[in-house]
Amino acid sequence: MVQRPDPEKRRLIIEIAARLFAARPYHEVKLDDVAAEAKIGKGTLYVYFKGKEQLYAALLEEGYVAMVDKLRGELSASTNSALEDLRLIVRAVLARARSVPHLFELMRSGQTLPCAGQITQHKEEMRRLIAQVLRRGIADGELADPDPDLTASYVQSLVRAAVLYDAPDRTDADVEDHILALLTHGIAAAKKRGRPTSRRTES
Amino acid sequence: MVQRPDPEKRRLIIEIAARLFAARPYHEVKLDDVAAEAKIGKGTLYVYFKGKEQLYAALLEEGYVAMVDKLRGELSASTNSALEDLRLIVRAVLARARSVPHLFELMRSGQTLPCAGQITQHKEEMRRLIAQVLRRGIADGELADPDPDLTASYVQSLVRAAVLYDAPDRTDADVEDHILALLTHGIAAAKKRGRPTSRRTES
Amino acid sequence: MVQRPDPEKRRLIIEIAARLFAARPYHEVKLDDVAAEAKIGKGTLYVYFKGKEQLYAALLEEGYVAMVDKLRGELSASTNSALEDLRLIVRAVLARARSVPHLFELMRSGQTLPCAGQITQHKEEMRRLIAQVLRRGIADGELADPDPDLTASYVQSLVRAAVLYDAPDRTDADVEDHILALLTHGIAAAKKRGRPTSRRTES
Amino acid sequence: MVQRPDPEKRRLIIEIAARLFAARPYHEVKLDDVAAEAKIGKGTLYVYFKGKEQLYAALLEEGYVAMVDKLRGELSASTNSALEDLRLIVRAVLARARSVPHLFELMRSGQTLPCAGQITQHKEEMRRLIAQVLRRGIADGELADPDPDLTASYVQSLVRAAVLYDAPDRTDADVEDHILALLTHGIAAAKKRGRPTSRRTES
DNA sequence: AATGAATGAGTCTTCATTCAT
DNA sequence: AATGAATGAAGACTCATTCAT
Numbered sequence: 084m085v086q087r088p089d090p091e092k093r094r095l096i097i098e099i100a101a102r103l104f105a106a107r108p109y110h111e112v113k114l115d116d117v118a119a120e121a122k123i124g125k126g127t128l129y130v131y132f133k134g135k136e137q138l139y140a141a142l143l144e145e146g147y148v149a150m151v152d153k154l155r156g157e158l159s160a161s162t163n164s165a166l167e168d169l170r171l172i173v174r175a176v177l178a179r180a181r182s183v184p185h186l187f188e189l190m191r192s193g194q195t196l197p198c199a200g201q202i203t204q205h206k207e208e209m210r211r212l213i214a215q216v217l218r219r220g221i222a223d224g225e226l227a228d229p230d231p232d233l234t235a236s237y238v239q240s241l242v243r244a245a246v247l248y249d250a251p252d253r254t255d256a257d258v259e260d261h262i263l264a265l266l267t268h269g270i271a272a273a274k275k276r277g278r279p280t281s282r283r284t285e286s
Numbered sequence: 287m288v289q290r291p292d293p294e295k296r297r298l299i300i301e302i303a304a305r306l307f308a309a310r311p312y313h314e315v316k317l318d319d320v321a322a323e324a325k326i327g328k329g330t331l332y333v334y335f336k337g338k339e340q341l342y343a344a345l346l347e348e349g350y351v352a353m354v355d356k357l358r359g360e361l362s363a364s365t366n367s368a369l370e371d372l373r374l375i376v377r378a379v380l381a382r383a384r385s386v387p388h389l390f391e392l393m394r395s396g397q398t399l400p401c402a403g404q405i406t407q408h409k410e411e412m413r414r415l416i417a418q419v420l421r422r423g424i425a426d427g428e429l430a431d432p433d434p435d436l437t438a439s440y441v442q443s444l445v446r447a448a449v450l451y452d453a454p455d456r457t458d459a460d461v462e463d464h465i466l467a468l469l470t471h472g473i474a475a476a477k478k479r480g481r482p483t484s485r486r487t488e489s
Numbered sequence: 490m491v492q493r494p495d496p497e498k499r500r501l502i503i504e505i506a507a508r509l510f511a512a513r514p515y516h517e518v519k520l521d522d523v524a525a526e527a528k529i530g531k532g533t534l535y536v537y538f539k540g541k542e543q544l545y546a547a548l549l550e551e552g553y554v555a556m557v558d559k560l561r562g563e564l565s566a567s568t569n570s571a572l573e574d575l576r577l578i579v580r581a582v583l584a585r586a587r588s589v590p591h592l593f594e595l596m597r598s599g600q601t602l603p604c605a606g607q608i609t610q611h612k613e614e615m616r617r618l619i620a621q622v623l624r625r626g627i628a629d630g631e632l633a634d635p636d637p638d639l640t641a642s643y644v645q646s647l648v649r650a651a652v653l654y655d656a657p658d659r660t661d662a663d664v665e666d667h668i669l670a671l672l673t674h675g676i677a678a679a680k681k682r683g684r685p686t687s688r689r690t691e692s
Numbered sequence: 693m694v695q696r697p698d699p700e701k702r703r704l705i706i707e708i709a710a711r712l713f714a715a716r717p718y719h720e721v722k723l724d725d726v727a728a729e730a731k732i733g734k735g736t737l738y739v740y741f742k743g744k745e746q747l748y749a750a751l752l753e754e755g756y757v758a759m760v761d762k763l764r765g766e767l768s769a770s771t772n773s774a775l776e777d778l779r780l781i782v783r784a785v786l787a788r789a790r791s792v793p794h795l796f797e798l799m800r801s802g803q804t805l806p807c808a809g810q811i812t813q814h815k816e817e818m819r820r821l822i823a824q825v826l827r828r829g830i831a832d833g834e835l836a837d838p839d840p841d842l843t844a845s846y847v848q849s850l851v852r853a854a855v856l857y858d859a860p861d862r863t864d865a866d867v868e869d870h871i872l873a874l875l876t877h878g879i880a881a882a883k884k885r886g887r888p889t890s891r892r893t894e895s
Numbered sequence: 896a897a898t899g900a901a902t903g904a905g906t907c908t909t910c911a912t913t914c915a916t
Numbered sequence: 917a918a919t920g921a922a923t924g925a926a927g928a929c930t931c932a933t934t935c936a937t
Contacts, residue, residue, distance in 0.1 A: 225474070230460075233451060236447045236450070237468065241444070247439070248413075253436070270429045270437060271430070272430045
């Protein structure tokens with residue numbers, strides 16, 4: 084009976100592994116547990132993944148790719164202003180953070196893994212996607228940002244911070260509004276605009 | 287006279303360990319290496335720390351405490367505006383993020399380590415410290431923020447995002463300025479102030 | 490078909506371990522050596538036993554059980570007199586004492602090992618088995634013993650003493666005879682029977 | 693301040709160590725604990741004993757010597773019959789077993805330690821002491837024993853078995869009587885004397 | 896393809912012993 | 917003499933990976 088690799092099983096493994104890797108640090112996750120929870124043999128893991136690190140890498144990568152792809156679709160279909168697109172982005176990241184907190188948790192990692200390159204690549208792609216929106220806003224005169232690349236990198240972090248802070252009486256809409264408001268006009272009182280405060284003096 | 291436990295040696299161990307843990311993930315750091323680099327016997331580690339995890343925990347905790355304490359001192363001595371104090375905060379977090387990037391690895395998981403509770407506690411303390419500054423700014427009419435607690439939780443995340451993004455031609459001063467600018471007046475073009483964009487419509 | 494845990498291998502490990510534990514004290518037996526002598530990987534030990542202590546415990550317990558079971562079988566099949574059954578018992582204990590002399594090392598401490606309770610239980614069972622024979626002999630008028638339970642507890646000790654004394658020119662048969670003779674009619678010269686000597690006077 | 697080795701301290705160490713070694717197996721007793729309980733520095737142990745094994749050896753040895761010496765004194769002063777002396781011996785061993793169960797427990801060990809030789813020597817001495825009494829009894833026609841050396845080795849074991857069996861409603865006098873009775877005329881019913889039962893037939 | 900028993904390199908940890916004070 | 921910090925050899929145990937079935 085020849086059996087072909089089952090994509091469903093692969094997905095299952097990733098799902099289980101995502102949960103476990105999110106629950107405890109890398110070195111405390113045992114492939115034994117992954118196999119047991121997925122109700123497959125330990126050897127089967129190696130049919131679908133080359134090893135622990137690659138499983139971890141695939142985990143991160145595929146989660147990222149899914150989110151980026153979905154978002155890219157939404158943005159390309161959008162005719163909104165940059166700020167409205169930014170809201171879409173924040174909303175997407177927030178939605179993802181809520182729906183798969185585990186995977187989201189994982190993506191934060193600056194871990195030095197062999198796969199890090201690819202993950203970084205996808206992160207980079209996400210960042211570019213956001214930066215693109217920002218640049219369009221700048222070009223349209225809607226936004227003013229000296230370093231849109233850096234700002235882009237903040238978006239996910241802001242969502243992450245909000246999700247982790249996790250005050251129970253804040254709805255996603257509240258958080259979304261708050262992040263958008265911060266991104267839009269900061270927290271300085273409205274009257275005094277202009278360069279913020281004293282420039283740093285020493286190194 | 288008897289030999290007493292040497293606080294200097296303890297500090298040395300923590301320092302070496304911090305460097306190694308910062309360079310690679312937890313499970314790739316060998317206590318053998320820590321001992322070797324500190325030029326002490328492997329057993330000596332266990333005189334000062336109960337084990338690998340506790341060493342790591344002490345590392346994090348003491349680093350955190352040091353940062354919070356130092357910052358608290360600076361802030362209490364400060365006669366600056368809230369925004370200027372916010373700059374002090376960003377600067378302190380940035381400095382710390384540079385020195386122990388892997389710190390974030392641990393702080394995420396609320397369960398694993400015995401010390402996790404304490405770390406969370408310190409995190410909370412830090413958040414309160416920031417929120418206090420924000421509230422003072424609001425009271426002074428210098429800031430306008432509907433949710434200073436949430437905003438406070440962003441600060442570290444912003445720094446973290448910046449550090450992880452890590453574009454090589456950006457100095458810490460640049461990052462600091464950028465974060466402050468974002469926090470201060472956001473990225474909306476100066477002319478159009480007011481509530482940002484369309485309020486979310488669906489759930 | 491899948492590979493199943495091999496009871497044969499488990500038996501082999503126990504056998505090898507029994508030999509090594511019999512040759513030197515517990516803390517001088519290295520699991521490395523057990524694995525090497527059994528020609529299996531070190532990890533395989535942990536497939537069959539949870540650790541060194543559990544291996545040792547299993548060793549003792551199963552040895553004990555085997556002896557008791559074998560002996561019980563012999564006794565139930567026996568139509569001998571009580572004294573003849575006693576000889577069977579002494580012979581069985583003697584055989585066991587020869588094969589695992591260090592067995593006694595562990596059995597003394599009632600706390601240390603998780604299995605200690607079970608060992609004690611088996612010991613008790615053994616004692617009961619012997620006491621039963623003694624009681625039968627008493628009922629048959631073959632024996633006279635005011636405290637068969639206590640006497641039962643002596644049997645193993647006598648064997649143990651003999652084995653530890655270990656004079657090289659004594660065969661097991663000699664020892665067996667000697668113990669039986671002692672148990673049977675003691676060492677008082679034949680003529681003078683009756684209560685032995687002066688009853689103790691002070692407390 | 694020159695300090696001479698303090699015999700009192702040596703005795704203290706031995707006493708503490710005896711308690712600990714009796715409570716758990718050799719490899720679970722830590723010199724740290726011995727030092728801590730004796731309230732001395734760990735290094736001090738090495739002033740009085742060359743190492744762990746030697747401490748253990750000294751422990752066993754001195755306990756043995758004390759008992760043997762005391763007993764030898766009693767016996768040399770005795771003008772009793774052999775059976776009465778035997779009662780003295782049983783009583784002495786029993787008393788010792790009751791008063792310092794720890795040390796007594798230890799003396800049973802057949803452990804393979806470097807010190808084993810000396811212990812064996814003392815054990816041997818004790819055995820000789822007993823055997824001497826037995827031989828005198830045989831010479832006097834009071835006893836009949838084909839192997840007094842072996843019988844001598846039983847005495848302590850019998851006491852040990854009795855102490856370990858430890859039924860709460862038996863007094864020391866009961867145990868003493870029982871052991872003496874067993875040694876004297878065994879447990880065969882009075883009428884049938886002579887060689888016990890069937891001689892073993894196979895090897 | 897699936898399995899899980901077998902493996903052994905890799906590490907943490909222990910603890911008897913030493914030695915500077 | 918007394919101490920206890922320092923040491924590092926030794927060994928138990930883990931777990932990712934392999935492979936025979």
